[in-house]
Amino acid sequence: MTRARTLLTFVGAAVVLAAVLTGSAGAAEEADAANPAPPVVPALQQWTGGTGALELRPSTRVVAEDDALRPVAERLAADLAEITGWPTTATTGAARRGDIALDLDPTAVVGPGTALADREGYRLDTTGAAARVTARTTTAAYWGTRSVLQMLTRETPGTATLTRGLAVDWPNTEIRGFMLDVGRRWFGHEFLRDYVRYLSWFKLNTFQIHLNDNEISPPGGDWSQAYSAFRLASDDPRFAGLAATDGAFTRADWDRLEDVAADNFVTLVPEIDAPAHARSLIAFDPSLGLNGGNSDHLDLSKPATTAFMKEIYDEFAPWFRGPALHVGADEYPREYEPQYRAYVNDIAAHVRGLGKEVRAWGSLSVMAGGADGYDRDMTMHSWNNGWYGPKAAVADGYPVVNTNDAQLYIVPFADYYHGHGLDGRWLFDNWEPHVFPGGQSLTPGEPLLRGAMSAVWNDLVHADYDAADVHGLVEPTFGLLAQKMWRGTEGGTSYADFMADVTALGVGPGMETLTTTLPGAGDRRLDLTATALPPLIAGESATVTATVVNRSEHTLTGLKAAFDTEAEGLRVTPAGSRPKSLRAGESATLSWTVETDAATPTGAAKGRITVNGKLRGLTVAKNTGFDVRTIEAAPDGLRHLAFDATASASSVELDLDRLAPSRANDGDLGTRWASGYSDDEWLRLDLAAPSQVDSVRLFWESACATSYRVEVSTDAVTWTTAATVDTSSCGDETVALDSPDPVRHIRIHGTKRATTWGYSLHELWPFGTPTA
Numbered sequence: 001m002t003r004a005r006t007l008l009t010f011v012g013a014a015v016v017l018a019a020v021l022t023g024s025a026g027a028a029e030e031a032d033a034a035n036p037a038p039p040v041v042p043a044l045q046q047w048t049g050g051t052g053a054l055e056l057r058p059s060t061r062v063v064a065e066d067d068a069l070r071p072v073a074e075r076l077a078a079d080l081a082e083i084t085g086w087p088t089t090a091t092t093g094a095a096r097r098g099d100i101a102l103d104l105d106p107t108a109v110v111g112p113g114t115a116l117a118d119r120e121g122y123r124l125d126t127t128g129a130a131a132r133v134t135a136r137t138t139t140a141a142y143w144g145t146r147s148v149l150q151m152l153t154r155e156t157p158g159t160a161t162l163t164r165g166l167a168v169d170w171p172n173t174e175i176r177g178f179m180l181d182v183g184r185r186w187f188g189h190e191f192l193r194d195y196v197r198y199l200s201w202f203k204l205n206t207f208q209i210h211l212n213d214n215e216i217s218p219p220g221g222d223w224s225q226a227y228s229a230f231r232l233a234s235d236d237p238r239f240a241g242l243a244a245t246d247g248a249f250t251r252a253d254w255d256r257l258e259d260v261a262a263d264n265f266v267t268l269v270p271e272i273d274a275p276a277h278a279r280s281l282i283a284f285d286p287s288l289g290l291n292g293g294n295s296d297h298l299d300l301s302k303p304a305t306t307a308f309m310k311e312i313y314d315e316f317a318p319w320f321r322g323p324a325l326h327v328g329a330d331e332y333p334r335e336y337e338p339q340y341r342a343y344v345n346d347i348a349a350h351v352r353g354l355g356k357e358v359r360a361w362g363s364l365s366v367m368a369g370g371a372d373g374y375d376r377d378m379t380m381h382s383w384n385n386g387w388y389g390p391k392a393a394v395a396d397g398y399p400v401v402n403t404n405d406a407q408l409y410i411v412p413f414a415d416y417y418h419g420h421g422l423d424g425r426w427l428f429d430n431w432e433p434h435v436f437p438g439g440q441s442l443t444p445g446e447p448l449l450r451g452a453m454s455a456v457w458n459d460l461v462h463a464d465y466d467a468a469d470v471h472g473l474v475e476p477t478f479g480l481l482a483q484k485m486w487r488g489t490e491g492g493t494s495y496a497d498f499m500a501d502v503t504a505l506g507v508g509p510g511m512e513t514l515t516t517t518l519p520g521a522g523d524r525r526l527d528l529t530a531t532a533l534p535p536l537i538a539g540e541s542a543t544v545t546a547t548v549v550n551r552s553e554h555t556l557t558g559l560k561a562a563f564d565t566e567a568e569g570l571r572v573t574p575a576g577s578r579p580k581s582l583r584a585g586e587s588a589t590l591s592w593t594v595e596t597d598a599a600t601p602t603g604a605a606k607g608r609i610t611v612n613g614k615l616r617g618l619t620v621a622k623n624t625g626f627d628v629r630t631i632e633a634a635p636d637g638l639r640h641l642a643f644d645a646t647a648s649a650s651s652v653e654l655d656l657d658r659l660a661p662s663r664a665n666d667g668d669l670g671t672r673w674a675s676g677y678s679d680d681e682w683l684r685l686d687l688a689a690p691s692q693v694d695s696v697r698l699f700w701e702s703a704c705a706t707s708y709r710v711e712v713s714t715d716a717v718t719w720t721t722a723a724t725v726d727t728s729s730c731g732d733e734t735v736a737l738d739s740p741d742p743v744r745h746i747r748i749h750g751t752k753r754a755t756t757w758g759y760s761l762h763e764l765w766p767f768g769t770p771t772a
Contacts, residue, residue, distance in 0.1 A: 050164030111170030121170030175451025177206030183213030186247025201508030214279035273328030330361035362388030522622035535667030569600030
């Protein structure tokens with residue numbers, strides 16, 4: 001990808017640029033010949049391109065010119081060895097030709113002169129005989145090494161190159177983070193360690209770990225039957241039985257995670273959440289809970305409750321090496337506000353006494369109508385405008401972290417918030433850390449805005465998904481959010497080009513189990529695209545076609561391709577002939593036949609096509625992914641009519657693409673259409689051909705219709721009622737139609753809603769027989 005040369009303007013720009021940029025006015029006239037900025041994510045703040053490339057070889061060393069940088073040099077050497085396949089040495093002393101040098105210089109100009117830039121900014125110079133990273137701190141030098149690794153291009157097994165030029169790079173935002181709820185779902189130690197490395201790959205520096213929680217609603221109102229977990233296992237007998245049995249940190253486990261975090265310059269922020277979300281604590285000691293212990297809210301009227309929480313923080317605060325501890329403090333019943341205020345103030349002071357900065361979920365608008373009487377020495381995560389919006393928090397003097405639920409929450413596979421991942425296109429076009437919905441955006445550069453953090457909340461404690469599934473939801477916007485938190489919006493770059501950069505970078509080196517899920521991941525010298533696969537109806541077959549293009553200047557040899565999917569009830573076989581090599585610029589078409597059997601169930605999975613081969617002896621690979629949706633057979637003697645129909649609707653909730661009408665006939669029960677918030681709304685399917693329609697099957701979301709009509713038409717102008725449902729069962733509902741003549745259009749017309757929301761359908765499947 002080609003990026004325009006970028007120079008940021010800041011106070012004292014003339015002096016700074018004179019100090020950090022090579023070249024002259026004459027060099028500017030030759031800008032067309034200069035190297036464009038390399039595709040680093042987050043994008044470099046400043047880049048002055050040289051010409052050509054700096055070649056690295058197996059003899060390349062990583063040289064720490066300051067002893068304090070020896071650990072960073074060792075880490076870079078290990079990562080280089082993994083990427084290149086060469087054993088790479090880390091050493092101290094003076095760099096020689098072809099080396100990578102790391103240097104600390106307390107006077108280096110590494111940005112606009114802010115405290116944050118001085119602390120985390122670096123210079124990366126690849127114009128000389130050796131590559132050189134210069135910084136004022138070890139943290140900043142480490143960020144420079146991530147850019148070195150992302151810049152690497154490999155052409156043959158014995159060489160790698162770095163684009164020649166000079167970069168000056170620094171973050172705009174102090175806290176650049178991600179939060180993972182392990183209280184409701186355990187992910188395993190390997191995954192958590194890998195996620196520390198993954199944050200670091202994109203220069204994110206804060207990993208908040210939500211360590212206790214419970215399911216949202218107890219079965220039958222009985223909280224003793226609700227899932228809950230506390231994820232820290234003390235060896236103190238006082239806390240025997242508190243830790244979850246399906247996954248928890250021992251002190252040794254947490255120490256290992258802290259070690260990995262330190263190696264990757266990521267700060268862990270543990271969260272022990274109370275006085276709400278506290279079922280695991282009440283299960284340990286029912287006397288701590290409201291309603292005689294049948295609650296997930298602590299009873300703050302009892303001094304023993306606050307005393308117990310202080311013991312919890314006393315026990316575990318020494319485990320935590322980072323400066324901050326998050327105390328939760330959200331979603332407690334408003335009726336107990338006086339006790340809540342006393343608790344928050346007491347716990348905040350106590351945690352500070354343990355040497356920790358206090359962070360909390362902003363809740364003061366709902367709880368108290370403001371901050372009067374509340375401890376002011378806390379950082380507030382502004383997670384919901386209603387509970388405590390950013391403008392109110394800033395007006396009250398609180399530092400703020402943007403963790404806004406409407407924009408940044410993923411609840412895996414839920415039908416609220418972002419159940420299938422954040423909206424990447426919207427974030428790319430609209431979001432930066434100061435942006436909040438509902439007119440609550442802060443002024444860019446607001447001094448009390450400390451940063452931002454996306455979050456995964458595992459509300460659906462009984463749903464069938466795992467860590468890899470969550471990673472698949474997080475990864476598509478992870479690098480994008482890192483870009484916005486470090487540098488902000490990068491002009492002149494399209495969303496598609498930016499995501500191509502993210503995809504090419506993968507998850508970074510050093511992983512234990514984590515791999516990329518992004519379609520198109522792999523070597524930039526190959527292009528691979530696949531045709532969309534239509535919904536596969538039981539008993540039918542389809543063809544998947546992919547095109548691979550060799551974008552390199554050399555012949556690709558040993559071409560191989562594979563199709564993989566976890567979808568049930570499928571048989572996949574290669575179709576057609578395949579070349580074994582591709583000349584420079586040449587393309588090839590690859591095909592597979594996908595067959596279902598009569599018992600194939602309805603479901604959704606991912607498919608992936610992978611190709612690999614060799615360029616000048618170097619193994620290269622590329623993959624692309626797509627949805628595989630299987631559909632159970634239609635009733636005997638009938639056919640599915642939905643999947644080649646065109647959907648439209650009277651309205652779409654908030655005009656969100658993820659709730660568009662087409663989501664109701666895409667064959668995926670995990671997506672849905674949603675209307676505006678009124679009774680008189682409709683969803684329509686225009687059939688591919690006139691058809692005799694026998695019945696319709698509706699898959700309602702909880703926002704269903706209590707009553708509705710099924711209407712049919714031949715011209716989409718005059719409508720006839722084919723069925724009236726006065727008392728809907730919601731859920732999965734099949735309705736027989738009185739429609740003796742062929743029709744071209746079918747409409748579900750709501751007359752009364754079951755909720756205050758609109759209507760929402762996961763799928764609408766008409767069954768019948770085409771007559772033309």
